[in-house]
Amino acid sequence: MRGVIPHSILFIICLMAASSFSIEKSGEMVQSKKQKYLFLAFCLVPTFIMFSIFTLYPLFSGLYYSFFEMSGSSSNKEFIGFDNYIRLFNDDIILDTIIHDYFLVVTKVIGIMIMAMFFAVALTQLKIKEAPFYRIVFFFPNIMSVVVIGILWMFIYNPDLGLVNSGLAFLGLENLQRPWLGSETWALPSLVLPSIWAGIGLFMLMLMGGIANISKSYYEAAEIDGATQWQQFWRVTVPLVWPQIKISILYIVITTLNGSFIIVQVMTGGGPNNATHVMGSYLYQQAFVQFNFGYGATIGVMILVLSLITVMILQFLLRREKVDY
Amino acid sequence: MKRSIGEILGKGAIRIPLILWSLAVLYPIFWMFLGSFKSNAEIYRNPWGIPETFNWQNFADAWTNYNIDTSVFNSLIVTFVGAVLTLVLAIPTAYAIERLKFRGSHFLFTLYVSAMMIPMVLGWIPLFFLLAQFNMLDNIYGLAIVYAVSQLPFTIFVLTSFMTTIPKSLEEAASIDGMSPYGILLKVITPLSMSGIITVTIMNAIQFWNEYFMALIFLQSNENYTLALAIDFISSEAQYTNAWGTLFASLVIAIVPVIILYAIFQQRIAKGMTEGAIKG
Structure with a gap:
């Protein structure tokens, strides 16, 4: 979590979430658009944030971790490129x-x-x-x-x-x-x-x-x-x-x-x-x-x-x- | 006439594998129950037969000496918190995806459903550090949150298919009566999807009660062990202490709630699982 890239991934996920949840024009509903938007956000955003933090972020971050040598704690990591993959094949x-x-x-x-x-x-x-x-x-x-x-x-x-x-x-x-x-x-x-x-x-x-x-x-x-x-x-x-x-x-x-x-x-x-x-x-x-x-x-x-x-x-x-x- | 005799014989022959497989399934389970009443000496003398006397000593030992009481309590909390949290997160999203048309609803649904197919084992390493950073490592509530999110895709998937069957006119009527969308979700949609909610919750609860691997990674100290971990611990100890009776007693404690749920909700569970697999 301390690296710059994981945070930016999380940020992109949240942006994706925000942009994909824009509502479509509705016909003759009485309630205002803003209220409808709020309700939609209430339904989708908390769940999607939890899903992003505990499912999407770990998956992407797992890909990212595979290019590092890390032992012990996450702050203790060193970029090693494809070395882990070379080790995998050997x-x-x-x-x-x-x-x-x-x-x-x-x-x-x-x-x-x-x-x-x-x-x-x-x-x-x-x-x-x-x-x-x-x-x-x-x-x-x-x-x-x-x-x-x-x-x-x-x-x-x-x-x-x-x-x-x-x-x-x-x-x-x-x-x-x-x-x-x-x-x-x-x-x-x-x-x-x-x-x-x-x-x-x-x-x-x-x-x-x-x-x-x-x-x-x-x-x-x-x-x-x-x-x-x-x-x-x-x-x-x-x-x-x-x-x-x-x-x-x-x-x-x-x-x-x-x-x-x-x-x-x-x-x-x-x-x-x-x-x-x-x-x-x-x-x-x-x-x-x-x-x-x-x-x-x-x-x-x-x-x-x-x-x-x-x-x-x-x-x-x-x-x-x-x-x- | 000739044909019906052949059919009778055929049916008799077909029953042999059915009966044999029933024995293969039931015997080990019965035997586990029987073993939980035997003393260690008796397990060695007579491992596969009926116990000479039924004594509850193994259960008492497991309960007090091996901290099964704490693990049962932890498992109950993880199961309950996990199951409730799954519903709180899944019901609004399932409703929004199924009923409120918005741009990206199809994409969002596909995203959730495809997560069911992805091997989460890759995510467990970063999740380990994430939980450590949130101070939720070795914490049963942290585990409950991880469980709840892990069952979100399946739960959303099942609930949306249940919500399709609710007539739209009911929501419209409630809306004309001046009910807010929050009220509709809570007082109209949730009660009407109760059948789906019950099915999916029973399955999630069994899943959380049984879960082993995430608990193994995310819990560390004995006092936070869930039942699955405690049993695994007793099992590895038993290689040296030979406390097999205690091990069987703890297995029985783990399986009895599942048997009770299965006895009551057998059809729901079987239907839920097959449909979840077929449509997924």
Whole structure:
């Protein structure tokens, strides 16, 4: 906050706010223009100021910080140009964190979409009496705290007491037992299951909403044409719920890239030996554990850029002609 | 006939994965409740079964020895202040964007909504220094403000879509009766959007109650810990003290309010979240 540029950014934001809020001429309203202007300002300005201070300013200022070497406090910073970015490209751990993030993205998209689609079809197409029960149960983990989910699953993976190793012992598969979260190979894949466990419900409901809107007549027509259940699924259900599928995939990708570090932080803290660090948890470690705030901001810029690029590419890949039968 | 038998069998087969997944969801949660009543010795002896006796010692330990009482209190304040502040900031803006036509209203709406897609993690570093400068670092009210602003885009988004359904004639009638625009906002629009306000507030409250990472960055001393941080702290301690029972008891304390809200408002929460995701 002490630098000149952050203040000027804040000032520009306020100017933008002021200029964009000018009101349009109104017709025959009785109240004077000034009163209307005051009311509009009352509605918009306090909120926008708070939003500027606590959301817009930090984002722009994060970009600005990435060109500085700062440790300890904000007054203690030195302009170093692109040095942080050069360091970023030469940091071996960075590439690993990117790979880990995209590993989680891909496995979560595949796992959640297959299971959510299966459950959504099962609960809508087949008339099961207790369907509301499954809907309520499957959705619940979506509103559980990541801390609770993480700790619960740490215990499920516990080498001595955990459900996974006890279950393997029960099945006589002791040779498959592992210290799941303590193993450099298995720690990252072990994080996928809790994420799927916690995510399925929301996407199942989104897909169910789409399937419920499909007219029964399409299935009847397909039935008459002799289409099997499987063909009906691929030729009728999938194309007609494509908008929901697309949104679900985009949503999983965005929330994973922007939030996978939370479960990582709770369950492994990035360990063992950086085997589970993702971009966000590495940022946390650099900025708030080792106090390299400038370098942390550079990692933040990378997260922003990568997630924007990923979303744009995905939107291009997932575009599909709108289907109307 | 042949077909219906096939269908019955098919339905039976389809239930197997449904039942298995229900168990996968419910069992760990039940087990957490059961574990909170077990002594440490019993957790080691019989980690996944029913407790021999139900004793509340773990809850008492968590409550007094691990300062869970303070954290519950802090979490309640952060949740309450955060949720109220979100509404105070979001309702007028949602109303102005939806009903008062002004130049830039579309731009402003797009700006708020696109903030939902931006990874805020980049902003947390400057925010850390900003809070330090305002003397709001390690302060639960500072955290509540950060929470409220972080949920603004989502809240404005949900509320505008609720306000579209309010008939314009009601505002016009109130205006002809001589009510000021402030009165219309407070006495006409706010009560009529109550359904949307309740939905979005429940979701914000659950979000604030559960939140972990911003609390981790912006709070530092034990006496300011929210519940999520206190639990994380007990969890890392338990690696050495093996106080698993206490850990489970604190997890139960954290999850019970969420279960109660879910039991009452299940449909609102599910609908709010899916629609928020679909339209966003």
